Amino acid sequence: MHETGEAGLKRRTVAILVVIVLVGSVLGGVAYQLLTRPKAVSHGDFSFTVKLSGLERSYTVHVPTNYDGRTAVAMVIMLHGRGATGKGAMEDTGWAEKADKVGFLAVFPDATPPDPSKPASLLENPQIWNDGSGRGHACLRNVDDVGFVNAIIDDLCSRFVVDERRIFVTGFSNGAAMTFRLAVELSKRIAAVAPVSGLFWLNVSKLDYPVPLVYIFGTDDPVIPFHGGVVRKPWGETLSDPPVSDSVMRWVRLLGCPDEPMAVHDKEGVRMAVYGPGRGGSEVVFYTIEGMGHTWPGGRSSLPERLVGKMTYKITATDVIWEFFQKHPRKL
Numbered sequence: 462m463h464e465t466g467e468a469g470l471k472r473r474t475v476a477i478l479v480v481i482v483l484v485g486s487v488l489g490g491v492a493y494q495l496l497t498r499p500k501a502v503s504h505g506d507f508s509f510t511v512k513l514s515g516l517e518r519s520y521t522v523h524v525p526t527n528y529d530g531r532t533a534v535a536m537v538i539m540l541h542g543r544g545a546t547g548k549g550a551m552e553d554t555g556w557a558e559k560a561d562k563v564g565f566l567a568v569f570p571d572a573t574p575p576d577p578s579k580p581a582s583l584l585e586n587p588q589i590w591n592d593g594s595g596r597g598h599a600c601l602r603n604v605d606d607v608g609f610v611n612a613i614i615d616d617l618c619s620r621f622v623v624d625e626r627r628i629f630v631t632g633f634s635n636g637a638a639m640t641f642r643l644a645v646e647l648s649k650r651i652a653a654v655a656p657v658s659g660l661f662w663l664n665v666s667k668l669d670y671p672v673p674l675v676y677i678f679g680t681d682d683p684v685i686p687f688h689g690g691v692v693r694k695p696w697g698e699t700l701s702d703p704p705v706s707d708s709v710m711r712w713v714r715l716l717g718c719p720d721e722p723m724a725v726h727d728k729e730g731v732r733m734a735v736y737g738p739g740r741g742g743s744e745v746v747f748y749t750i751e752g753m754g755h756t757w758p759g760g761r762s763s764l765p766e767r768l769v770g771k772m773t774y775k776i777t778a779t780d781v782i783w784e785f786f787q788k789h790p791r792k793l
Contacts, residue, residue, distance in 0.1 A: 502790050504528060506557070511612040516577070520570040521547050522617060523557040526563045535565035535627035536617060538610060540572075540636030541658075543597070544587035544696065547571045550633065555779045556758045564784065566621060570613060572635075573604050577700070584696055589628075592638035594662040596700070599738050606639060607646045614650060626791045631655035631782055633757055638662055641708070641730040652791035655782040658682060658755050661708035663779050671716050671743040675785040677778055678705050679753025683770045686747075693766045709736075716743045741792060746785060748773070750775055 504526050510519050537560070541550035541610060547569030551557050560567040571589040574581045575598045581588045591599035591606045593637020599606065610630070617623060630651055632640035644654040645663055648670040657677045680687050684694060689704035713720065716739030724735040730751035737744030754770015756762045759777030762769055 497602075506551075509616060511609070511616055513609055513612055514605050516573065516604075517626060518571070518573075518612075519547075520568060520613055521551065523551065523560050523567040524559045524621070525564045525566070527561075528566075528621070530622060533622045533624035534616070535624055535786070536568060537565055537783075538568040538613065538628075538630045538773065540570065540630065540632030540639050541588070541592060542632075542634030542636050543589050544581075544583035544635075545636075546581060546588060549763065550636070551684065552761070554633070554757050555777070559779050559783055565622065565627075566617060568613060568617065570610065572606065572639075573599055587696065588631075590632075590635050590639035591642075592635055592662055593642045594638060594660075597635075610643055611647060611650070624685070624790075625650075627652055627786070628791070629653050629655070629708075629786045631657065632659065633657050634659045634755065644668075644674065648672050653786050653789035655778075655785065657757060657778055657782075658685060660685060660702060660705070661711055665715070668715050671740040672772070673716075673739075673743045673745070673785070673789040675711050675746040675748070676709060676712075677748040677758060677776075679750045679752065679755070679758075679770065679773065681752050681770050682755045683768070684755035689718055695764070700784065709745065713739075713745050716740055716745060718743070718745060722747075729775060743789075748776065748781065 469640050504524050506521055508519060508521050510517050531592060537556060539550050539554060539556050546655055551569045556567040572590045574586040574588050576586055580588040587600045589597040591604045594600060614628060628651055630640050630643050637656030640654050640656045641661040642663055644651060645665055645668060653673040655675045656746050678687060683720050685702055687705050689702050691699060691701045693699045697791055711738055713736045718736040718739040722736050727732045732749040734747045735744060751774050752771055753773040756769055756772045757778055758773050763771055
């Protein structure tokens with residue numbers, strides 16, 4: 462018997478609506494699974510590029526062995542020194558091995574050489590950061606290295622599950638100077654910074670956000686003299702540098718810390734001065750390493766001692782810096 466009239470029409474309408482709801486539920490479930498599915502899980506070293514201001518810029522990321530694609534992990538960006546490379550910094554500093562031990566993304570960007578069409582070279586085609594010093598081709602051409610690092614952060618946050626409260630930057634020499642600059646201009650993204658053997662060049666009077674800093678320097682640095690002065694650099698230029706204490710005290714005052722350290726520890730040639738508390742609980746921790754040259758403490762140097770001075774194993778900078786970073790996640 463076939464239903465006719467208004468009752469049959471209503472029954473057929475209800476049946477159609479039930480089918481629509483069921484199909485919608487299935488498709489909605491699929492969509493939900495796609496949205497909540499963890500990002501691709503992979504481990505090891507990977508090279509990526511980002512395009513910025515007409516330049517294709519490169520960086521390497523080391524993904525730790527325990528990365529699972531679900532748990533948000535910290536990010537440490539390591540900036541190489543003048544004439545070096547991201548991969549060279551990875552080998553010299555031990556950040557990739559540290560990442561595997563404790564679980565974070567270790568990132569190694571490359572600065573720009575004067576002639577991008579030729580291979581990078583320490584003396585003939587050196588990769589240099591636009592650190593605000595006014596020195597080198599990157600500064601003279603006003604290369605957007607701040608934008609580059611910002612783009613790296615965006616790129617990695619799209620590829621991996623990143624804890625955006627724990628994005629940190631460290632660097633050596635020219636990379637340390639660039640680290641200072643990033644702490645000023647990306648203070649709303651970067652949780653804490655750690656320059657090693659480099660100077661703070663920017664002339665600024667305030668920070669948008671108080672970025673804690675741990676700073677490491679050797680007393681016998683022949684490239685950047687601890688007490689300042691005129692020095693002939695390994696690449697041939699003779700330049701005058703300010704004393705390291707200027708960089709320390711300028712950052713102390715930017716954070717609003719007292720000028721006198723609240724604690725000083727001096728043991729076996731390692732002096733640690735702690736300045737604080739500053740705005741938002743920030744602090745400056747300044748390590749002075751007796752006898753250390755222009756090198757990464759506890760790492761290795763590919764340059765001869767006659768040019769850069771002595772290595773030191775009194776501390777391991779990578780361990781000291783990571784411990785500091787752990788204490789200073791960003792307060793969102």
